[in-house]
Amino acid sequence: MRLLKSTVHSDIKDLSATKFHRKAARAIVLKNDNILMLYTARYHDYTLPGGGIDDGEDAIEGMKRELREETGAQNIRDIQSFGLYEEFRPWYKNDCDIMHMESYCYVCKIDDELLQPEFESHEINNGMKPVWMNIHQAIEHNEHTMANSAKKGMSIERETFLLKLIVEELLEAA
Numbered sequence: 175m176r177l178l179k180s181t182v183h184s185d186i187k188d189l190s191a192t193k194f195h196r197k198a199a200r201a202i203v204l205k206n207d208n209i210l211m212l213y214t215a216r217y218h219d220y221t222l223p224g225g226g227i228d229d230g231e232d233a234i235e236g237m238k239r240e241l242r243e244e245t246g247a248q249n250i251r252d253i254q255s256f257g258l259y260e261e262f263r264p265w266y267k268n269d270c271d272i273m274h275m276e277s278y279c280y281v282c283k284i285d286d287e288l289l290q291p292e293f294e295s296h297e298i299n300n301g302m303k304p305v306w307m308n309i310h311q312a313i314e315h316n317e318h319t320m321a322n323s324a325k326k327g328m329s330i331e332r333e334t335f336l337l338k339l340i341v342e343e344l345l346e347a348a
Contacts, residue, residue: 215301
């Protein structure tokens with residue numbers, strides 16, 4: 175899978191510190207200029223559906239499971255690799271200093287009807303909900319949040335980069 179970007183958070187001064195490795199899978203579902211996103215009230219941002227890959231699970235199966243759980247998507251098909259976004263972020267637990275996150279991104283199609291999402295408790299507490307959103311408005315919203323909100327999470331830079339790349343490579347090429 176091609177590397178889309180590798181980033182190191184500005185608070186990290188030494189990459190040789192102890193690392194926690196996390197693999198995640200993210201889904202890109204488009205309908206013209208609209209994209210299936212997750213709005214999270216806690217961070218006031220839009221993100222791609224996806225999350226951690228379970229032990230023994232491959233990236234595509236993880237993406238399908240997360241997409242079903244977070245959006246209620248059905249009949250996930252025509253899956254194509256988009257790329258890998260790698261990041262090194264501070265880890266605020268005692269066992270490690272850095273989280274090395276690899277996000278495997280896939281483009282896919284789904285049926286129009288979404289079933290009820292099956293959110294985990296932290297996703298419910300964060301006010302997460304699936305929405306179809308104009309991709310240009312999602313980018314604009316995230317850029318505004320990055321510039322103006324103290325609530326923003328660390329993932330918003332990744333998500334906004336990916337949205338812009340999706341526009342450039344998948345929408346403008348169409």
